[in-house]
Structures are given as C-alpha cells and as structure tokens.
Amino acid sequence: MNTLTPQMASQLANAAYLIRTAERSGYSLGRLPPQITQNFSFDLSNGPIQGVSGGILSRMLNRKTGFAVIGQGKSQYDGDVVVAVRGTYMNWKTAELRDVVTDLHFGLATGDNQTRIHAGFNKVFQSIKPALAENLDPLLRANAKGTVHCVGHSLGGALAHLTADWVKRYYGNRVCLYTFGAPRVGLTEFAKKTTSSIDKHFRCVHASDPIPMIPVWPFIHAPYNKHEFVLSPGMFISPSAHSMAKAPGYVNTASGHSWQEIAQSTRTNAQSVILKYAERHRASFSTYWALRITDAMITILKKAGQLPVIVAAAGVGTALTFYDLLARSMEHIAKLSVEFADDIKGLLGHMLVFAGKVTTVVTELTARFIRWVFDITLGALYRSVRQALEHTE
Numbered sequence: 001m002n003t004l005t006p007q008m009a010s011q012l013a014n015a016a017y018l019i020r021t022a023e024r025s026g027y028s029l030g031r032l033p034p035q036i037t038q039n040f041s042f043d044l045s046n047g048p049i050q051g052v053s054g055g056i057l058s059r060m061l062n063r064k065t066g067f068a069v070i071g072q073g074k075s076q077y078d079g080d081v082v083v084a085v086r087g088t089y090m091n092w093k094t095a096e097l098r099d100v101v102t103d104l105h106f107g108l109a110t111g112d113n114q115t116r117i118h119a120g121f122n123k124v125f126q127s128i129k130p131a132l133a134e135n136l137d138p139l140l141r142a143n144a145k146g147t148v149h150c151v152g153h154s155l156g157g158a159l160a161h162l163t164a165d166w167v168k169r170y171y172g173n174r175v176c177l178y179t180f181g182a183p184r185v186g187l188t189e190f191a192k193k194t195t196s197s198i199d200k201h202f203r204c205v206h207a208s209d210p211i212p213m214i215p216v217w218p219f220i221h222a223p224y225n226k227h228e229f230v231l232s233p234g235m236f237i238s239p240s241a242h243s244m245a246k247a248p249g250y251v252n253t254a255s256g257h258s259w260q261e262i263a264q265s266t267r268t269n270a271q272s273v274i275l276k277y278a279e280r281h282r283a284s285f286s287t288y289w290a291l292r293i294t295d296a297m298i299t300i301l302k303k304a305g306q307l308p309v310i311v312a313a314a315g316v317g318t319a320l321t322f323y324d325l326l327a328r329s330m331e332h333i334a335k336l337s338v339e340f341a342d343d344i345k346g347l348l349g350h351m352l353v354f355a356g357k358v359t360t361v362v363t364e365l366t367a368r369f370i371r372w373v374f375d376i377t378l379g380a381l382y383r384s385v386r387q388a389l390e391h392t393e
Contacts, residue, residue, distance in 0.1 A: 002073075002080060003147075003149075003176050003200055004149050005256070005257045006254040006255065006258070006261075007033065007035060007256060007257060008033075008039075009149075009178035009254065010250050011033055011251060012032075012036065012071075012082065012084040012151045013084060013151050013156065013178070013180050013244065014244045014245055014250075014251050015029040015030050015032060015084065016029075016068070016069060016084040016085055016086035016087075016152065016156060017086045017087070017244070019048040019066035019068075019069050019086060020065045020066050021065060021066065026044065027044040027047055027066065029042060029044070029069065038074075038075060039074060039075050039077045040071035040072065040073055040077060041071060041072050041074060042070070042071045044069065047066065048068060048069045049067055049128050049131045049132055049135065050066055050067060050128070051065070051068075051124055051125075051131070052124065052127040067085060067124070067128050068083055068085045070082070070083055070132075071083075071084070073146070079143045079146035079147075081136065081146060081147075082149040082150075082151065083136075083149070083160070084152070084160075085128075085151065085152040085156040085157075085159045085163060086152070086153075086156045087152065087153055087154035087155040087156035087157075107119035108315065108316075109123075111162065111165070111190060112166050112169065113169060113193050115186055115187065115189040116187045116314075116315045118158070118184075118185055118219065121158045121159060121185055124155075124159060125163070125166075133170075136148075140167075140171045140173055145174075146173060147175070148173050149176045149178065150163045150167070150176070150178070151178045152178075152182065153180040153181055154181050154183075154242065155182075156182075157179030157181065157182025157183070158179075158182055160177060161177060161182065161185050161194065161222070162185065164177040164194070165193075165198065168197045168198055169197065176198075176199060177198050177201045177203075178202045179202070179203050179204065180244065181204070181206065181212060182203065182212060183211050183212060183214050183219075184214065184215055184221050185222070186220070187219060187314060187315060188218070188220050188311070190222070191222035191223075191224040192222075192224045194222045195223040195225075201222065201226070202259060203221065203222075203229065204229040204250065204254055204262075205228055205229070205230055205231065206234060206241040206248065206253065207230055207232060207241075207287050208234030208236060208238040209234075209237075209241040209242045209287075209388070210238075210242065213290050213385075214381065214385055217297070218311055218314040229262050231262060232248050234287070235284075236284060236285055236286050237285050237286055237290070239387035239388035241388075242388035271295045272295070272299050273292050273296040273299050274296065274343055274346065275292070275293070276346045277342065277345045277349045279346075280346065280349035280353050283350040284353075284354070285354055285384075289354050290354070293347065296347045300330070300333060301329070301333075303340070303343075304333040304340060306329050306333060309329070310326060310329060313325050323374050324371060326374070327370040327374060330344055330367070331365060331366055331367040331370060334365040341365060344365055344370075345362050348365075349362050351377045354380070355376045355379070356380060357376060
C-alpha cells in the first residue's frame with residue numbers, strides 16, 4: 001500500500017490553506033514540490049470542496065468557504081486519491097477565534113460511526129460531507145482498490161480524521177491519515193474504533209504545541225495507545241510551535257522522504273501516576289506535565305472506582321455539568337481516606353504550579369475549590385491555544 005512521504009503530506013496540509021478563498025486568477029494550491037505534482041493532479045476549475053466553519057457567526061450566516069481539495073493519483077499513485085483539508089480560518093475581529101476556542105472546551109455529538117465526538121468538528125464535517133461524497137463517489141466506485149490519503153493541519157487534522165473514518169466505513173477503500181498538530185477528536189470509543197479501522201495513521205506533533213493537548217481529557221487521541229511522531233522537541237508549551245510554515249513549522253520538520261527517518265515517541269495515552277504535594281514545584285507549563293497531571297487524575301479515579309462513572313457522564317454532559325461532577329467526585333473521594341486526600345492535594349498542587357499559581361497553597365478540598373483549580377488550569381492552557389490559533393497558517 002502506497003503512503004505519502006512526510007514531505008508530501010506536510011506540503012499538502014500547508015497548501016490546503018490557500019483554497020479558503022479565490023484569488024483574481026481563481027483557486028490555487030500554490031507551488032507544490034515536484035514529488036506531489038508528478039504523482040497527483042488537482043482540478044480546481046470548479047473550486048474546492050466548500051463548507052461552513054465552526055464559528056457561531058459563520059454558522060448563522062451559512063457562510064461557506066473552501067475547505068478541502070481532492071487530487072487524483074498518477075504514476076506510482078495511480079488509482080489513489082488524496083483529500084487535503086484546511087484548518088478553520090481564525091479572525092478575532094469577527095469573533096471566529098473566540099467561538100472556536102469556546103467550542104474546544106467541550107460539547108459532544110454522535111458521529112457517523114455512532115461514537116461521541118467533538119460537536120464543533122462534527123458540524124464542520126457535516127457541512128462538507130455532501131460535496132465530498134459528490135466528488136469522491138465516482139472516483140471510489142470505479143476503483144475500490146485505490147488508497148485514500150486524508151491530510152490536515154490543526155483543526156483541519158480533526159476534519160481529515162473524520163473524513164478518513166467516513167471514507168473507510170462508507171466506501172471500504174484502504175485509508176491513510178496524516179495529521180499535523182491536530183486536536184483530539186472524540187472520546188475513547190471513537191479513538192478505539194478509528195484505530196482499528198484506518199489502515200495507516202501518522203499523527204505528527206511538536207512537543208511544545210498546545211493544540212494536540214486539547215480538548216482535554218476525557219477526549220482521547222487516536223491511534224489509541226499507539227505511537228505519535230514527535231517532529232520537534234521542546235521543554236515548555238509554546239504557541240509558535242503550532243505553525244505550519246513559520247519556523248520551526250511542521251513543513252520544515254516533516255521534510256523527509258521516509259517515515260522511518262522521523263523519531264517516534266513511545267508515549268501511550270495513560271500511565272499510573274501519583275503526585276506528591278511536597279514535590280509540586282517540579283511542575284512546569286509543559287506537555288510533559290500536562291500529560292502527568294491528566295494521568296494522575298485518571299489514576300485517582302481508577303483507585304476510587306469512579307472512572308467509569310465520570311467517563312459515562314462525559315458522554316452525555318456539557319462542560320459545565322462534567323467539571324462540576326468531576327469536582328464533586330474529587331471532594332467525595334478525598335473524604336474516603338487520608339491517602340486519597342493526599343493524592344488529590346498533590347494533584348491540585350501540581351495543577352496550580354502548571355498554571356503559574358506557584359504561591360497558591362491548597363488548604364481545602366471542597367468541590368468549589370477543586371472546580372476553581374480546574375478553571376485556572378484550563379484557562380492557562382486555552383490562553384496558549386488562542387495564541388496558537390491566531391497564527392495557525
């Protein structure tokens with residue numbers, strides 16, 4: 001089965017941003033490298049696949065823009081198809097950015113594979129799916145053996161993920177998914193289902209990029225419990241690490257011609273972690289500590305037998321009800337034993353240092369205080385996310 005090279009995938013993910021609106025000469029993907037033009041042809045004479053962005057203003061006005069482009073394979077990729085999806089355009093002045101950041105906190109919908117996924121991503125995908133079907137149907141009905149390559153950066157990576165899942169289930173073709181700096185798309189069942197169905201999944205991240213950290217748990221990355229491709233190391237979370245083209249940029253760090261050339265992380269989705277309150281000052285605003293804090297929370301819920309209850313609540317709740325329930329559950333667990341109280345105090349202490357509240361002392365374990373710590377921690381992370389999205393392209 002053919003796969004795109006890292007260079008091809010990253011260049012296509014970057015070029016997809018150019019199809020949002022037409023220039024005077026029409027739609028264009030810019031100057032693509034020979035490796036792409038020799039193997040795929042793109043017909044933009046009728047424009048790209050259009051859809052409505054996730055922002056409230058665009059949805060109200062049904063404002064459509066270019067979202068995806070389809071290329072037909074030739075040469076060694078003869079019979080294959082590539083679908084490149086752009087990330088959502090961010091415009092702070094029109095409130096698009098604020099809407100998307102708000103949407104990323106939570107909000108669930110039932111996806112096409114009957115699992116719970118992010119509602120905002122699902123709305124955009126459903127707006128482009130009819131046009132995707134219209135354009136893909138004649139290509140894939142005629143060639144069931146061809147591979148479909150789905151590519152996207154940032155929020156476009158989330159849409160490429162949903163596209164790959166839909167293509168696999170509806171058409172049955174082999175599917176390869178390539179994402180760069182993509183957020184989490186759904187809950188555990190979605191991650192498991194797509195991991196088992198999508199033939200190849202190349203999830204590429206920069207270690208300092210905040211976007212792959214959201215939406216926060218209980219959203220889970222796919223491929224489930226599998227490796228990710230870490231293209232660039234980093235000590236601290238940095239909004240600039242999310243850029244597609246600006247240095248270091250995913251285009252620059254995924255410039256190789258072989259996936260074997262790119263180092264892989266062995267990080268899985270969950271590890272058993274207990275955080276000690278006295279050691280809280282070791283924490284920092286970094287991907288490493290974001291993962292450890294999440295793992296510590298899951299560890300406490302598992303030990304107390306509350307994890308299934310909380311995960312089930314996530315499937316039917318909203319951000320408000322979910323975090324209120326989680327805070328109340330933590331308060332209840334803290335009262336069960338001194339050991340649990342120490343575990344939760346250690347968790348909260350590390351969360352506060354992660355969020356920059358180094359001098360704040362944990363003196364109570366009430367639901368109100370725990371919920372406040374959640375809000376402070378999420379606020380710090382999403383401020384970084386907002387800055388990253390302001391410079392998405």
